[in-house]
Amino acid sequence: MSIGWFTTARGPGSLNLFSTLMDWIHSGDIDAKVSFVFINRDVKGNAYRQCLIDMATKEGIPVILFPSDSFRPDLKIKDLERWRDAYGEGLREHIADHPMDFGVLAGYMLIIDPITCQRYDIINLHPALPDTYTGTWEEIVGKVVENRDPCYGATVHVCSPELDRGAIVAYDSFPTESIVNAPISADEKARKVRAEELRREAPLLMESIRMLVDGEVSIRKGKVHDSDGVEAKGCSDLSARVSQALERSM
Incomplete structure (x- = not known):
């Protein structure tokens, strides 16, 4: 491919x-x-x-x-x-x-224009969990810290005309309670949350790419389908795969 x-x-x-x-x-x-x-x-x-x-x-x-x-x-x-x-x-x-x-x-x-989104199958790495925040990573991490979210992560989704709301290919999630509730400044919390997300986003994207290359999932007309060609009803949680990939790289 x-x-x-x-x-x-x-x-x-x-x-x-x-x-x-x-x-x-x-x-x-x-x-x-x-x-x-x-x-x-x-x-x-x-x-x-x-x-x-x-x-x-x-x-x-x-x-x-x-x-x-x-x-x-x-x-x-x-x-x-x-x-x-x-x-x-x-x-x-x-x-x-x-x-x-x-x-x-x-x-x-x-932001990719609508025609390009429709003409090509394109995936995007977005630094937020599915159906949560939009915006830049700085804005998103700030909201995670402010709201004391118990978990955070990133999503790989299909590029769509609606910003950061395309069909989801996969996501990764990790716990953040020990960080957002720690007795440290909001800036320090944000740095720690972002550092962990950065550490995990590369293997998340690679595992998502591998799923597409190996035919585990496919994209058709902006929708994600499984290996049998059936439109996926949920999205793949790759948290375990991401953790395993990080362990292998150590």
Whole structure:
């Protein structure tokens, strides 16, 4: 299978996700290849972004840079939805020569336009449990701490026109009670919660990709189906698999 990788590559989390993917491909745990890496920013001196580009180039993977921050700023000010559609059209033109069986948004800090969501099967790693919070990880972790949620985790879902509400492929959950109820500052709680989520998000995404590659699940018209082709009624809790993957890597 061929995977399209979409990222903004702004920091260590995005770099770690791509590096982990390549490790799993090299080890044979994921039987797939990366068709391209799409980055919606210029390098701009970002060391993590440059490292990811260098890694992909060394692997012979085409890297596509199509900066969204400098794309038609006049239209973005006037009409954000039209701008998003226009950028999406440009994105599709850029990846047209690089077929993929499905795409992965991994640290991609931009909302995908509806047509691209409908035309391609794309999954997204979202730093929240199913049917809970939307927004950035900073906003979400803040809510987890504020509400003293007993557990937290991340979700892999199908990219859809409705932000962070696509059909769920899988999720990971871990307990947070000992952190959110600890006698420490809210900022320290947030750092600890985020650190654990970061530690677990790479194996969650890899296990989800492996499920798709191995045919354990599939995506059809925005819906998740099981290996028998039946639309999935629930979503896969991969918490145990994630913990096992972390143990193997130690």
